[in-house]
Amino acid sequence: MPCTISAADIDEAVLLSELNHWVEIETPTRDSAAVNRLADRVEAIAREAGLATERTPGALGFGDILAVRSPRPAGSNERGVLILAHLDTVHPMGTIKENLPLRQEGDRLYGPGIYDMKSGALMALEAMKIAARDGTHLPVDLLFIPDEEMGSTSSRGVIENYARNASYALVVEPARDGGKIVVARKGVAMYDILVRGRASHAGTRPQDGRSAIRAAARLVLELESLNDAQRGITVTVGTIHGGTGRNIVPAECHMQVDLRLPDDETAAEILKKVESLTPVDPDITIEIKGGVNRPPFAQSEAGERLFDHAARLAADLGITLEGVSTGGGSDGNFTAALGVPTLDGLGADGAGAHTFDEYIFVSSLAVRTALLANLMLTLNGDL
Secondary structure, three states, X not given: OXXXXXXXXXXXXXXXXXXXXXXXXXXXXXXXXXXXXXXXHHHHHHHHOOOEEEEEOOOOOOOOEEEEEOOOOOOOOOOEEEEEXXXXXXXXXXXXXXXXXXXXXXXXXXXXXXXXXXXXXXXXHHHHHHHHHHOOOOOEEEEEEOXXXXXXXXXXXXXXXXXXXXXXXXXXXXXXOOOEXXXXXXXXXXXXXXXXXXXXXXXXXXXXXXXXXXXXHHHHHHHHOOOEOOOOEEEEEEEEEEOOOOXXXXXXXXXXXXXXXXXXXXXXXXXXXXXXXOOOOOOOEEEEEEEEEEOOEOOOHHHHHHHHHHHXXXXXXXXXXXXXXXXXXXXXXXXXXXXXXXXXOOOOOEEOOOOXXXXXXXXXXXXXXXXXXXXXXXXOOOO
């Protein structure tokens, strides 16, 4: 089915003006009031466009979850299209004044969270307004999540509830490496490991001590040995700290471990190895807490058909769409794990996520907003 919306149908100046407002409202994940200020603005825009909104009060200290829903018959439970966006960023309050001012340099527009992912979130809302006006085959639900950058711990249940009633999921995380979209993501697991030994004076009674740091060092090597680039397994001991003084045999040592795993089978294998770690010294104990934060997102056959459909629409807009797999997680991991065909990375092109050099290419906004609108307009149950 050909595109009906072109880049020329998108008012880039209006889109940019609104994006500036969104970026100026800084939204660090843990500042629920700040995230809710932007949610208020989003909700007002959606209602003005005649779209229904539903707001779920924040939990666990995070902001509210905002759902924007296309018109549908009362009582309808038709499976539709789920769009996932998030309003929170990793940048602390004040970043826009101190480290990353909002500014345009040629085709690059810089600002905190502009790439990951306020531009994509705004593009999704604009595309939904267009699609609702022109009429979609399937109902569309657009979720704005408040805590994606911290694992969507308060939002996962809501995301999964919407996903169970979705035929397709589109995620407007930023595009990668020149406009590529994401068709698969590794699963993410996180562990906190506490090693306990026995303190003693390092000078007068070293033989009485059992060094938790020494035991932890052995565990670090054991964990890091699980890395396997060919199989796509990444295990990183990201932090380690312990001890109370240079002249004390350390009684405790803490480690934080990050794992990226390509599929469910590999995840089960590696998680079992991590959870069965044992110290060499019987006087040392370890406590392991954690597990899977985001399940692996593998591309299914239905996901391939969805990509092919998107690629045809993109070609009509002059875009050669390429799909990539990435190690970073997103809310698309949750939808894909439930068997919902999922496309990710449909937001703006740019670079510098989570850095003080974060930017988007302004030239990518209109054409990729048009692609989103055409996806909403053309998706049906027969791909």
